[in-house]
Amino acid sequence: MTVCAGRYRSRLAALALALAAVIAPAAAQAAAPAPPAVTISPLKGTPDASPTTQISFLGVPAADLSQIAVVGTRSGHHSGKLAAYATGTGASFVVARPFASGETVTVSALETVKGQHRSIGTTFTVGSLYAIPPPPPTPALPVAAPGTVASLASVPNIHPPTIAVTTPAADPALGDVFLTPVDGASQAGAMIVNPAGQMVWFSPAPPGSQATDLRVQQYLGHPVLTYWQGRVALGHGLGSGIIDDQSYHEIAHVNAGNGLAMDLHEFVLEPGGVALITVYEPVYMDLKPFGGASHGVIDDCVVQEIDVRTGLVMFEWHALGHVSPSASYSKPWPGSGVSVWDWFHINSIDVQPSRNLLISSRSTWAVYDVGHTYGEVLWTLGGRHSSFTLGPNVRFAWQHDATRLADGSIEIFDNEDTPKIGSRSRGIDVALNFATHAATLAHEYIDPGQVVLSPSQGDVQQLTNTDRLVGWGQIGIVSEFSAQGVLTFQLNLPAPVASYRAFRFPWSAQPATPPVLVASRAAGSATTAIAASWNGATGVLAWQVLAGSSASALAAVGTPVASSGFETALSAATSAPYVAVQALGAGGAVLATSAAVAVA
Numbered sequence: 001m002t003v004c005a006g007r008y009r010s011r012l013a014a015l016a017l018a019l020a021a022v023i024a025p026a027a028a029q030a031a032a033p034a035p036p037a038v039t040i041s042p043l044k045g046t047p048d049a050s051p052t053t054q055i056s057f058l059g060v061p062a063a064d065l066s067q068i069a070v071v072g073t074r075s076g077h078h079s080g081k082l083a084a085y086a087t088g089t090g091a092s093f094v095v096a097r098p099f100a101s102g103e104t105v106t107v108s109a110l111e112t113v114k115g116q117h118r119s120i121g122t123t124f125t126v127g128s129l130y131a132i133p134p135p136p137p138t139p140a141l142p143v144a145a146p147g148t149v150a151s152l153a154s155v156p157n158i159h160p161p162t163i164a165v166t167t168p169a170a171d172p173a174l175g176d177v178f179l180t181p182v183d184g185a186s187q188a189g190a191m192i193v194n195p196a197g198q199m200v201w202f203s204p205a206p207p208g209s210q211a212t213d214l215r216v217q218q219y220l221g222h223p224v225l226t227y228w229q230g231r232v233a234l235g236h237g238l239g240s241g242i243i244d245d246q247s248y249h250e251i252a253h254v255n256a257g258n259g260l261a262m263d264l265h266e267f268v269l270e271p272g273g274v275a276l277i278t279v280y281e282p283v284y285m286d287l288k289p290f291g292g293a294s295h296g297v298i299d300d301c302v303v304q305e306i307d308v309r310t311g312l313v314m315f316e317w318h319a320l321g322h323v324s325p326s327a328s329y330s331k332p333w334p335g336s337g338v339s340v341w342d343w344f345h346i347n348s349i350d351v352q353p354s355r356n357l358l359i360s361s362r363s364t365w366a367v368y369d370v371g372h373t374y375g376e377v378l379w380t381l382g383g384r385h386s387s388f389t390l391g392p393n394v395r396f397a398w399q400h401d402a403t404r405l406a407d408g409s410i411e412i413f414d415n416e417d418t419p420k421i422g423s424r425s426r427g428i429d430v431a432l433n434f435a436t437h438a439a440t441l442a443h444e445y446i447d448p449g450q451v452v453l454s455p456s457q458g459d460v461q462q463l464t465n466t467d468r469l470v471g472w473g474q475i476g477i478v479s480e481f482s483a484q485g486v487l488t489f490q491l492n493l494p495a496p497v498a499s500y501r502a503f504r505f506p507w508s509a510q511p512a513t514p515p516v517l518v519a520s521r522a523a524g525s526a527t528t529a530i531a532a533s534w535n536g537a538t539g540v541l542a543w544q545v546l547a548g549s550s551a552s553a554l555a556a557v558g559t560p561v562a563s564s565g566f567e568t569a570l571s572a573a574t575s576a577p578y579v580a581v582q583a584l585g586a587g588g589a590v591l592a593t594s595a596a597v598a599v600a
Helices: 004-030
Strands: 040-042 053-057 065-072 082-083 089-095 102-114 115-123 163-165 174-178 188-192 199-204 210-219 222-233 236-242 250-254 261-271 274-285 294-309 312-318 345-353 357-362 366-370 377-382 398-406 409-413 428-434 438-445 459-462 469-470 477-481 487-492 503-505 514-518 528-533 542-550 551-562 569-571 578-584 590-593
Touching: 004 438, 040 115, 040 312, 053 065, 053 210, 053 312, 065 082, 065 089, 174 210, 188 236, 210 261, 210 503, 236 274, 250 428, 294 345, 294 357, 357 398, 377 398, 398 459, 409 459, 438 469, 459 503, 469 503, 487 528, 514 578, 542 569, 551 569, 551 578
Parallel strands: 188 210, 261 345, 345 398
Antiparallel strands: 040 053, 053 089, 065 102, 082 089, 102 115, 163 487, 174 188, 174 503, 188 199, 210 222, 222 236, 236 250, 236 261, 261 274, 274 294, 294 312, 345 357, 357 366, 366 377, 398 409, 409 428, 428 438, 459 469, 469 477, 477 487, 514 528, 528 569, 542 551, 542 578, 578 590
């Protein structure tokens, strides 16, 4: 009996070991974390993806993706190439041929992370894109009113607007002002001015084009200058983003993906060399449910995340996939003929600490909190379907530039115009209470000396000293306010010049191109008149004249002359046939030397 019992116990032990061998791996597998979420764009339910869209997988490296299948209900199976993002956070499956308009596309793939597998996919519909007509001929600039356009002897090919400072800057150390003037008799372009209103840098846009959204950002850990440049059609932009280093050398060019064009309204750089941009996509749609034509055209608004180094689309969100056009305060054209309905009009994107996106829609009078993984609208502030009860004076209309502040409040430029709703435009900070679903006005910023009503554009920037810089958009004024609403700085562009946004940043730059000059001398005179400039240089304190009998034999003449702004007039006691200038910095250090020119 003892022997049998011992054998029985041995068999039980062996069975237990065998079961453990099976159960332990299964338990370990069950306890292992699920693979990370992968965002696949076009997002599920997108109603109007571009026929040339790529399939974007964001969330795991390219090596973790396999068994990708892309099938259209009309176009069938699609082959393609998987291209990895430079960030290492995903890849795009670039299809070999376009999809068919109106078809449904199903995407499936296998995600494998540390031995764990998950099937992933998306389904979307392909839109029928409306072709934007070519631009009309560029009209000639109007005749400039006296004193409204700068003419520079040393740089005769640029004609920026003049700047008038009406309230001197209380704190010049906060930096320069970044503008993108357009309209009027001056050239459109990108412009930096110092707190005294003196121009620091101007880059004219090509004829028929303009610039917007000039600012200082970080690209791969370095300060850069970024702006959009292109033409405007149907109220939005068709262009690209430019990234310049501190010598104004273009180091990157950003375009929209999926066969679409980058819009003018937003160009934000994220860590890792990622650009967040706005795109307008006019598509054909039945607009009868909204009072329009059955074969109408609607401007869908798209957010794209672009991997700058590869140009691939990492993420794409379509407003029509998540917001109903019935939320719009604009109306479609009810008659025959093509008229594009600007029902949403996206004009800003702000990345929040949660990585969710704060999106401003001018035409719905609303700001949306959008999930970055699935693109769902988490909450809405303002408009017809606000998630919050709006307290006194919170209601805003036709707004621009919604950003989230560190305390969680939302800062907005409230236009109130086109068509006119309120009596004046303003900057506002709106505090949100998620427990009571209430929105209250925390701060309001208005021009104390005049009533400003801006039909379009505009922004609010919180500065490092908590002041607010307000760009009044179409009304070419820039104002700075203290936290108490006191005006601390103001400058004006000459009417009707506008600047889409205005920013203020410290900026240090030394152009890669040398300084320039022009020199002249009256017949028989021993004095040479010189005008010298160095477009974009921020550290020039003085100028030194060089002169000589040839371009290669120059020596200093006289003493350095203090810089007097963008262009400095110099008078040198010399009759030498060749002159040049040196730009001097702190301590008299030579920053750069111009080419020698013959005296006229």
